[in-house]
Amino acid sequence: MKILTNEGRRYGNIEIVYSRGVAEVKDIQARTIQPDGSAIPFRGQVFDKPIARVRKLRLLAKTFTLPDVQVGSILEYRYRLEWKGDSTPAMRWTLDHQLYTHRARFSLRPYSVTSSALNWRSKGLVGKQPVWQGEVQVLEIGDLPPFRKEELMPPEEEVRPSLEFYYQAPMMEYIVPVEGGPKEMLDDFWTRVAKFVNEKSDKFMDKDRALRETVAAVAPAGDPPDARLRKLYERAQKIRNLSYLPPKSNAEADKLVENKNVEEVLRRGYGNDSDIAALFVALARAAGFETSLVLVPERDRTFFAPEVHRIQSLNGELTMVKIGSEQRFFDPGSLYCPFGLISWEKTAVQGIRLVKGGGLWVHTPKPVGADTRIRRTLRLHTTDQGRLEGDLRVGFTGQEALRRRQEAQDQDDLGRRKDLENEIKRWLPDGSFAEVGKAGPWDQAEPPLEAEIHVRVSGMIASTVRRMIIPLSVLRAGNGAVFRSTFRAQPVYIPYFYREDDEVVLEIPPGYQVESLPGPGKIETAFGRCETSHELADREIRFRRQEAVEGILQTGSYRELRGFFEAMRVSDENRTVLQVVAGH
Structure with a gap:
């Protein structure tokens, strides 16, 4: 890789991602070739950096920084990937990159100590396929646009151009398939x-x-x-x-x-x-x-x-x-x-x-939306500083609880609280404060995963001499923030049904009364629905919102999906108006 601008110098920070327990990265060698042709070998320290934990898969990266990277430098590095276990590994080439690829050449020398036949399958390679050059499989490609990663997209292996090699053992004998219906019998x-x-x-x-x-x-x-x-x-x-x-x-x-x-x-x-x-x-x-x-x-x-x-x-x-x-x-x-x-x-x-x-x-059955839910209850009051403050109770069930428990299982209590606080801050307006009190149980399957959080919300109250205007949809709904852009490169993939039930209760401050409340709202589409309501009782305003997404959704119909979440966002902007009581 050649560095052409000052901004490109960041590519001197190398990350080699691997899965612990599946493979190990060994024999790392790297160097920086300077514009005058001199080479500076890498002799520094290589670190292990956690990348992600997805259920039983733990991704790490070997990280290191190449020496003296400057405009005009050429960066080179290589390494050996060693698979664990006795099975012959599959080899997958991901062909695009975060940068535009002008030209790339891939080669693979098959194992010579196995009787299994080498096979391959490709994705996104129109008119291209590997060819034998002696005992090596070679693929040459060029002019690939950079990969654009987006939230809620299908697995990367499904949307990135790739070529995968795998080994298939020869058939030793014919085995009669088990009898079943036309759609049940195996080959x-x-x-x-x-x-x-x-x-x-x-x-x-x-x-x-x-x-x-x-x-x-x-x-x-x-x-x-x-x-x-x-x-x-x-x-x-x-x-x-x-x-x-x-x-x-x-x-x-x-x-x-x-x-x-x-x-x-x-x-x-x-x-x-x-x-x-x-x-x-x-x-x-x-x-x-x-x-x-x-x-x-x-x-x-x-x-x-x-x-x-x-x-x-x-x-x-x-x-x-x-x-x-x-x-x-x-x-x-x-x-x-x-x-x-x-x-x-x-x-x-x-x-x-x-x-x-x-x-x-x-x-296997489709996931059932009723089994997976996030329930959020938030009680708020106004403060002298013009903020909203109160306590939030959250309950996760089904897939939502399972996912969080699995991702948190190797963290201590402090790490779990920090992750939960960061998630809750994403639900709230920018600049809000969240502090987790109790949370758990983390190591049990059946009970809901619950948390208690103290929150302070800024920038939500608009005040005049005699009025206070407050939107009660303080908690952001679902995945709405993901679909704000008018353009999307990748298909949308919502992996399971879910439901969110929100209740926000506002204590009416002394000296004020309700002037107007928003009316009920209802949005229905083929893949989801949302209902909202505002009620007044005993000097409290109660806002309720129920959102449900009811499909495993992989679709190019981004416009319709964005329209659903945009309609929810517009609905959330409805405001409650409080006015000063006469005589105050």
Whole structure:
């Protein structure tokens, strides 16, 4: 990369992003080539910087700064990415960049020690494909515009031009697919995958005596079926989930041994998300329930294409249990996931239900909006300084609680409070103050996640000699701020249904009375609705707003979606007018 302006000198700060537990960055080498042709090698320190925590995936970056970067410098660096585990990794080339790409060349030398065939799939490459040059696959491209990242867009892997290589094992023998309906039967490849995984899982779960003893102690046969299943689910979730709660030191990691069966999971009290899902299936079967493992894709990172025979696409697991005549899905392997809820990235996807001899296609249910809610109640009074001040109570349920608990699980109490305060400040007008008092529980699945916050809001009151004008929609609604721009480059992707219930109560200050209140409001569209109301009672004004978005939305119809949130924003500008009582 050549630095052409003073502003471009910031590209001397290098970040190499990787996923802890999946790969390691090694052998970093870098240098700065000066305009006179001299080279200054990098000999400084490399740091690990946390980037993001998304459920069980922890992203970090190796960061370092190249020496003496100036206008005219050329920056060069290289590194080695080493995958962990025994599987042959997939290789994905993301072809665009945050800067305009004039020309780029990618090359890959396939593994020579595997019998698996190299395959590839591309996205956004019209008329371009890799070619063999000797024993190397090469792709040359140019004139790519910079990537524009936007909030609430589909996974980057779906919208950025890319090329992914993956390895597919050769077919050793033909296996007869499991009989099912036309939309249920797997092809040869997925039948082999399902048969292999099912046989391996059954062997892992084959410990009848330990399972029967646990079932008898946890969920007696006299309990109702739903109650028994809930108790077994809770028992499985008591296992320390190493996919989300990994060892905190090398010494601790050395003490952990890989589980060979569910009996060891129970005895040792730890396991990964797959171990916990298998334990729940085994316990449910031992209790007499008809139960299956289900392999599913996770749509927060990419979208599943069954015609692409890539085993790594099915990177999640659910369980399916028959209760009476009803088949229900459960997600015991997701940390803090309540009984009956499925973490959103596994909802509304096509997966494989494992059965004897292979598997069958199934579709997981769409998320239910009533299960996911943010409830906010704010009591306010005016101050002598012309501000609004009061206390906010917030409750998160469903996906909203699950997401926050998983993201906060490796933080201390101070870090959790800080993140929550920053989120609440984004709900309030600029310059507002928020201080979290109580918040939690953070380490339980079933109760709502609740918080109490003291707030001070500035700039909301407009005063004249005899009037006070106040909009009571102090709390910003939903994702409205995301859709303020008239132009959007990426499709909109709202991953799950949600609902927000707001109530703002204002104490009428002494010496004032209500002159006018806004009327009720209602906005309805195909993908969402919003209702508002203002009421006066006992010298308090009560503003209520209910907003619901009711669809997994991936659409290019940005104009209609923006119109919905713009209408809500305009509605929020309605003002309550207070006037001085005669004689004051």
